[in-house]
Amino acid sequence: MKSLTRRDLLGLAGIAAGSWAFSSCVREQWASPTAKKPHLPWDFARLDPDIAADRAYQDYYQGHCMYGVFKSIVGQLAEQPGEPYKSFPFDMMKYGAGGVAGWGSLCGGLNGGAAVIGLFAATQDEARLLTHELFRWYEATALPIYVPKKPKLAVEMPKSVSNSVLCHVSVSSWCKVSGHHAFGKEHNERCARLTADTAKMTVQILDGSLQGQFAGTHTLSPETKSCKSCHARGGELENSLGEMSCTACHFKGGLMHPNL
Amino acid sequence: MKSLTRRDLLGLAGIAAGSWAFSSCVREQWASPTAKKPHLPWDFARLDPDIAADRAYQDYYQGHCMYGVFKSIVGQLAEQPGEPYKSFPFDMMKYGAGGVAGWGSLCGGLNGGAAVIGLFAATQDEARLLTHELFRWYEATALPIYVPKKPKLAVEMPKSVSNSVLCHVSVSSWCKVSGHHAFGKEHNERCARLTADTAKMTVQILDGSLQGQFAGTHTLSPETKSCKSCHARGGELENSLGEMSCTACHFKGGLMHPNL
Numbered sequence: 195m196k197s198l199t200r201r202d203l204l205g206l207a208g209i210a211a212g213s214w215a216f217s218s219c220v221r222e223q224w225a226s227p228t229a230k231k232p233h234l235p236w237d238f239a240r241l242d243p244d245i246a247a248d249r250a251y252q253d254y255y256q257g258h259c260m261y262g263v264f265k266s267i268v269g270q271l272a273e274q275p276g277e278p279y280k281s282f283p284f285d286m287m288k289y290g291a292g293g294v295a296g297w298g299s300l301c302g303g304l305n306g307g308a309a310v311i312g313l314f315a316a317t318q319d320e321a322r323l324l325t326h327e328l329f330r331w332y333e334a335t336a337l338p339i340y341v342p343k344k345p346k347l348a349v350e351m352p353k354s355v356s357n358s359v360l361c362h363v364s365v366s367s368w369c370k371v372s373g374h375h376a377f378g379k380e381h382n383e384r385c386a387r388l389t390a391d392t393a394k395m396t397v398q399i400l401d402g403s404l405q406g407q408f409a410g411t412h413t414l415s416p417e418t419k420s421c422k423s424c425h426a427r428g429g430e431l432e433n434s435l436g437e438m439s440c441t442a443c444h445f446k447g448g449l450m451h452p453n454l
Numbered sequence: 455m456k457s458l459t460r461r462d463l464l465g466l467a468g469i470a471a472g473s474w475a476f477s478s479c480v481r482e483q484w485a486s487p488t489a490k491k492p493h494l495p496w497d498f499a500r501l502d503p504d505i506a507a508d509r510a511y512q513d514y515y516q517g518h519c520m521y522g523v524f525k526s527i528v529g530q531l532a533e534q535p536g537e538p539y540k541s542f543p544f545d546m547m548k549y550g551a552g553g554v555a556g557w558g559s560l561c562g563g564l565n566g567g568a569a570v571i572g573l574f575a576a577t578q579d580e581a582r583l584l585t586h587e588l589f590r591w592y593e594a595t596a597l598p599i600y601v602p603k604k605p606k607l608a609v610e611m612p613k614s615v616s617n618s619v620l621c622h623v624s625v626s627s628w629c630k631v632s633g634h635h636a637f638g639k640e641h642n643e644r645c646a647r648l649t650a651d652t653a654k655m656t657v658q659i660l661d662g663s664l665q666g667q668f669a670g671t672h673t674l675s676p677e678t679k680s681c682k683s684c685h686a687r688g689g690e691l692e693n694s695l696g697e698m699s700c701t702a703c704h705f706k707g708g709l710m711h712p713n714l
Binding site for chain 2: 234282312376438
């Protein structure tokens with residue numbers, strides 16, 4: 195049996211705008227044992243970004259941010275069509291919570307989103323392009339946007355712009371704006387909603403790519419572009435690796451503690 | 455058939471100190487279809503840390519840092535005993551390269567190591583404890599230590615202490631110490647060797663835990679402990695989340711650009 199390509203799947207699903215459900219045809223094809231394949235890319239199909247957001251919000255409360263984004267997307271495919279998605283050890287993704295084991299490094303939502311993109315992007319170049327868009331959207335957007343229909347914690351939720359993909363910076367920024375603590379139930383609810391936003395954006399970006407309609411809308415800031423002209427690949431110094439916003443750490447008087 | 459526990463496997467392997475190979479008995483048990491299980495923890499068995507390092511060095515040149523650490527460990531189990539390991543979509547792990555798609559966030563070696571720990575740790579508490587040890591070792595150790603038997607690039611390799619789990623900081627620190635560029639072949643070779651070191655340490659930590667002999671030897675620095683007394687959970691401010699060393703960013707005059 196000829197294996198299905200990504201575009202075949204899109205065609206088979208017979209998806210019109212606003213229609214996101216799998217057709218039974220696709221389910222049968224994918225559920226066959228021959229469809230099992232560890233090699234990438236795995237087949238992606240159109241998912242409703244709002245359903246991904248709803249599921250990510252719930253999944254966050256089961257396994258935190260990285261798990262929430264990953265499970266809300268790949269978990270839908272594990273239900274239908276089934277394999278190879280359902281053999282994935284989803285619980286592994288709990289490791290990314292709080293910037294990996296509470297270290298505050300990369301936001302777990304983004305770590306999960308990048309892993310999802312890593313599963314489905316057709317090439318490494320495509321994966322980098324889509325990840326850039328997801329990460330730059332996160333840096334520049336006032337989050338969380340998502341409002342759950344049945345919130346675990348019904349509060350007026352303050353938004354903040356992180357200017358960083360790092361959990362530590364993102365959390366501190368939100369604490370400053372909101373006046374809430376970093377370990378309170380309000381912050382937990384904030385991260386659940388942010389997880390929903392990140393899952394939704396990941397689906398939208400992948401969907402755009404699958405349809406050949408992806409166009410990145412978030413670019414490097416002028417400040418970061420200027421820094422990179424000296425420090426990044428090909429620059430006079432070429433002593434720095436990264437795409438993160440430079441201004442989160444290297445400007446505004448630096449990060450010196452005020453008492454020192 | 456009764457499924458095997460982690461300790462059963464250790465016993466079945468009949469491993470004495472210095473003997474790391476799987477017994478055929480273990481291979482047969484694990485290769486059976488009933489051994490396939492997406493739920494965690496997956497069974498870990500003793501692996502030679504030096505073989506993991508050798509493989510990680512080679513794997514780095516196939517898929518970079520995160521892939522290198524993950525594949526060098528889980529990939530051994532995919533060869534024998536086979537499932538569930540061999541169904542894992544290893545190529546997904548290429549997403550972590552250069553702190554995820556070149557963003558310079560979490561070092562890909564650590565992202566891979568934490569994912570491995572997430573697969574095999576018996577509980578979330580254990581996973582956090584083991585990840586703390588891996589990350590604190592990385593922050594405080596002059597790396598790379600590993601010297602390949604057949605180097606891809608035969609150079610005298612400078613070592614640096616990153617004082618950070620972030621790729622961006624780790625790379626810049628090494629560039630400063632070594633005088634090499636961030637995108638040169640020397641830096642690539644440095645990261646291949648660092649990937650080997652991280653795979654070896656991940657195996658050693660998991661092995662210690664599997665044998666009930668794990669004892670963390672790396673602790674928070676006095677400076678970070680002092681910062682956390684105010685800023686972390688239960689502190690007066692409680693406005694910060696993280697375990698990263700504070701001094702990498704918040705001390706030594708901050709990170710203000712010298713020309714500003």
